[in-house]
Each structure stands twice: as structure tokens, then as C-alpha cells.
Amino acid sequence: MIRAGIEAGARLIATEKPIALTSAEGLEIRKMPEGAGVKAVVSRQHRYGEHYRRVKEVISSGAVGRIHTVYGTATGWMMHMLSHLIDYMRWYHGEAEAEWVIAQAAGRSKLNDAHPSPDYIAGFIHFANGVHGVVECGAGARDVPEVDYWWRKCRIGAQGTGGFAEVMTGGGWRAVTREGAFSGGGSMHYDLDMPPYIPEIADWLDDEAKPHPCRFESAWRGFEIMMAMCRSAAAGGQVALPLEGGADEIVMLRAAVPDRKLLLGTASSAKEYRV
Secondary structure, three states: OHHHHHHOOOOEEEEOOOOOOOHHHHHHHHHHHHHHOOEEEEOOHHHHOHHHHHHHHHHHOOOOOOEEEEEEEEOOOHHHHHHHHHHHHHHOOOOOOEEEEEEEEEOOOOOOOOOOOOOEEEEEEEEOOOOEEEEEEEOOOOOOOOOOOHHHOEEEEEEEOOEEEEEEOOOEEEEEEOOEEEEEOOOOOHHHHHHHHHHHHHHHHHOOOOOOOOEHHHHHHHHHHHHHHHHHHHHOOOEEOOOOOOOOHHHHHHHHOOOOOOOOOOHHHOOOOOO
């Protein structure tokens, strides 16, 4: 579809997430718009939600002090949710480059899904600015009890020397700083989140000095982290970034993830996974 868009003369292509299913596929996709001089954006419209933006404002104001940890958790499986978590974790501390990751994975029931994924993947990301990321996604992920709707049980936030701030995709936001405790509402809502995303596409087409915050190159950084986590889970040990060359990480996971009984992080995940 990207190739067809380029051949048709599109000036900008908007894509869904994740940008690919493997790093080999992702590298091929990355080269196409770059080589043709075509702009590309990836759907990260949740960042336009009021609750997501409020957390970003609190963090950027310095109210939580110097950021040392960012974190994300979601009960949905990897290809649906992990790139979202990583993208917003990066956004909340200035989109610093990642230097290495280490991860583990469990469960095989979703490896042949239309969104192929281990049932559970969790790991750590070390960023060049010294910030450490902690992320988990899938059947073993903890509950987000403030949120009822299972697909929106996502929590993303940042901890600093003066407090923390976090968003829950389906349950508002909250922060604790030296000034006190604060919270507010908000929930994922396409009718509200999409309108700001679209005009910024037009702005970038009209003005090179206004690059879209969801541009492909930013999404690539998060995708690369996700694929590095898959490599670590499949082969063991730390994986350095940027990645060297492409691979088929799903094949690697199918060969490496053991066929063992899956253990859940919350009972509400039982209906979505084979246990």
C-alpha cells in the first residue's frame, strides 16, 4: 500500500501502527518514502487526548523534578499495544534515543494471531539521557483497576525526583508533586483525538518547519525498541540500539518461546488468552 501511494504521487502517507511486523519488513518500508521524498506519519493520535496532554504538561513544567524512570503497562498483546506504550514513554521524557534493551517473553497462543505476538513481553529500556524505561504488555501485565474496559487498561507515566505523573488510557490522569496531588478525567475518544492530528498533517505539507509530531522517523525509534525487545526475548541478553540489519523477530520468537502454562497478571485477561 505504501508503494502504491508513492507510485500514485502522494505527498504524504498516513499509516497504522505498528509500522511493520518485523525489523526486516520495517527497514524495507522505511526506505520507500525516504527514497521517494514522500512524508509519512503513523497513527499516534492518543497523544492529542486531554488526559495524555495534561500529563505531558505536568512533566514538561518540571513539577515532578528530574525524570529518572518512565513506564508503561497494557493487558493487550504486543502488536496491538507495545509500540503505543513505548511511543508515549519516549514522548514524556523528550524522545531521547534508546541505547539498549533487555526483555523476556512467555506464551505462544498469540504468535499466530493476525497481530502476531508473544502472549506476554516485559523488559527494560535504557535511554541515552540516563532515563530507564520499564514496560510490560500482554497476559502477565498487571491490572489497571481504575479502568473497566479491558482494551483500555493501559498506564503510562514518568517518575522524577519530585514526584510522578501518569495517564490511564481509559481512566483519566493523576500526578503527585511537591505542590500536592492532582487528577483529572479523560478517556480515549477518536472523535476528539483525531481532529488535531489531521490539521498538523496539512501544516507539515505546507511548511517544512512544522514537522508532524507523529512523523514516521519518530515512530521508527519506538518500533526499533520493540523489535530489539523481541530479539532479546528470543536470544537472551541485552540488545544494543540502533539495530544492525533486519531480522524476522516473529520467527525467532516462535522458535524460542517455551510451550508452558501461561500465568496471568489479572483474572480479567483470561478471556483473551489461552491458559
